[in-house]
Amino acid sequence: MFFVKLREAVQRNHSFLCVGLDPDPSLLPEKDVLAFNRAIIEATADLACAYKPNLAFYEALGPAGLEVLQRTVEAVPEGVPTIADAKRGDIGNTAAAYARALFDVYGFDAATVNPYLGGDALGPFLERADKGVFVLCRTSNPGGADLQDRLVVADGGSRPLYEVVAELAQEKWNARGNVGLVVGATYPQELGRVRQLCPRLTFLLPGVGAQGADVAAAVGNALDEQGGGFIISSSRQILYASSGRDYAQAARRAAQALRDEINRQREAILAARSGRGYQPEADPPLAEA
């Protein structure tokens, strides 16, 4: 089960950091994309709680890029889960083909999906109880407001569309306990609101690093009552920490720095809560650290 595997990786590596594997040819310090990915994975495997390749970068390399994707997933150590950042959404037998591709052909443990086509379109993903399904909720880009911030008529009042998606995810789509949400760390207020609505869902938070989100605000708004419930994704900040031959060592240093900063922020918040009489319901992932 994906969320069990994720929690174990969080605990083993004392890490809430998900490393995005997004090889952009214009930034790569190494021509061989697979060798680059393998070097990044090797340099960060004890620092990451998950790896998240975005399929766009592999598709842009042509059919050979999908070979690279397959070998990249294989290169991730057994205990660290993989998330296909695919943002797929399609209907019926087509959605089933996407789920088959991501989960069975490429062997991902989880995938990101787009909710615009509704619950029946997500069905072939949701029914895979062993896999994780991260539904886009409030994305990290300003244009996300075009639809996601629209006020929807609800309960005699109105609320933004992303809140509707959060509630659908929690109340309708999570029947198998395998659903999480993608919420941009660039919108900490909205993130806090989604946490209020969905106290127990796990959030995948993009936006830290190149997009400029604040780690403290992200952790502060995403942390659940059990002291977890989120992972922070970073790609460019780690992958391209150096454009030289030392890129893997530089990636390791960048990953370690970000992992440690997330942990520091988290511990500060837990300490403050504990000062207010907070007792975590379960062992927090870093209790033994």
Add this chain to the structure above:
Amino acid sequence: MFFVKLREAVQRNHSFLCVGLDPDPSLLPEKDVLAFNRAIIEATADLACAYKPNLAFYEALGPAGLEVLQRTVEAVPEGVPTIADAKRGDIGNTAAAYARALFDVYGFDAATVNPYLGGDALGPFLERADKGVFVLCRTSNPGGADLQDRLVVADGGSRPLYEVVAELAQEKWNARGNVGLVVGATYPQELGRVRQLCPRLTFLLPGVGAQGADVAAAVGNALDEQGGGFIISSSRQILYASSGRDYAQAARRAAQALRDEINRQREAILAARSGRGYQPEADPPLAEA
């Protein structure tokens, strides 16, 4: 420019039929997917105004499936445009990678995109003035209602989200005249409403065939004042018209029957309009037929 190429193909083949190339291994009458696609294309190339491979079915075949996709696009005759049914939506440099993949690596003339991430996410597609961009509006599945039919607060009242998308597409995203909409033929009333809002956008209509939409209602609601403005997509009804060795001939017969039915419905509506004093603004595509 995609919409010029599409109009020329409509006129040349007297056809508003877009053939979906969605090879489902459980239904294929032929083991070699590329040979199957080539046979279907050869059998229907004078009957189709476009071909639309859905990427899910190629991704489900692994990296080799993307080779098949590339060869399939190459197999489409020069004058018939290709639409990547990809429903992509992602942000910034990732959206750029998807646009590069679909338009430059695989050479598609157009693509379908998902609007949930907003206008900036669509940017890398929209800025390609030579390419067509079909934005999902009201999709053909019942679950589309989960988000798309939600009433959004607007102009002192409220309106469904799909109408908001239709207006964004027409008024903001179509600055280069390369935007169309995907509207399910399964929802003729919503289709008619979108036509009212967007009198000049071209609609891609899925839902006829296996999904059971009525051709007359689809054409009646989608037809624009110039006597065109839509294409009807069909996949399974054509591809799997026979499970035997005669599948290509059967596909040709099915494509011809559907093309002719669409044309009959269209001509009946134009005749009725003309009885009411209707004069098309431009030569309707079938004027010379």
